[in-house]
Amino acid sequence: MKLKPTRVLDLVANVLVAALAAWIATRVAYDSFPPISIYAGTSLYPVAAIEVALAFVIRARVNDRQVGGDRHQLHPITAARAVALAKASLQVGSIAAGxxxxxxxxxxxxxxxxxxxAADSPGAIVGMFAGVALVAAALWLEYCCRAPDDPSDDPATT
Structure with missing residues (x-):
């Protein structure tokens, strides 16, 4: 089975389902919610920053053909783990944003x-953008983990 890039439509579906569920829960139980501080949703920003940094490292190694089993190369399992991190972060980020x-x-x-x-709005805005930032970082990481195109098996024509 070939691992495929995450479809944006799946992420949009996550956002919409989570948004509907949160809207219903908020409408029903807002008076029992604790105050939302400006820092409530900031926990996803460091994860997004780490994923962006990891994406640039992996992209540089892939572009330089430095993927392999040598100790100075990016091990393929590390790249696979990065893809797994990106896939999980896409789910978490899209649901959090929703x-x-x-x-x-x-x-x-x-x-x-x-x-x-009025007091809860700024924290919620920060949280929503944190979810969006995590999705963007995870999409970038997933993109950077793609295997380079294999050279064609067709003989060159001259």
């Missing part, structure tokens, strides 16, 4: 009438 989006869809219209909603 949850924060659903929360925002309920909170933003309530800002004028509820002081708590």
């Amino acid at each position: 949850v924060w989006l659903g929360f925002l869809c309920w909170v933003l219209p309530q800002r004028g009438t509820l002081r708590a909603a």
Whole structure:
């Protein structure tokens, strides 16, 4: 079975399902939620930064044909683990972005009438962008882990 790149449509579906679930939960139980600080959603930013750095390292090694079993090369298992990290991060990031989006869809219209909603909005916005940043970083990492195209088996024509 060949591992294929993540489809953007799957990520959009994650966002929409998570947003709907979060909107319903927020609508039903907002009064029992704790206050959302500006730092509530920031935990995904460092993960996104690490994935971007890892993507650049892997991309450089792949472009320089430095993938293999030698100790100075990028081991293929390391690249496979990076792909697994990217795939998992795509799921986490898209779901997190959806949850924060659903929360925002309920909170933003309530800002004028509820002081708590106005106070919770900045933290939710930071969290939503953290999810988007993780998705972007994971897509980049997944892209950088692609195997270079194999040379054609067809004989050269002259």
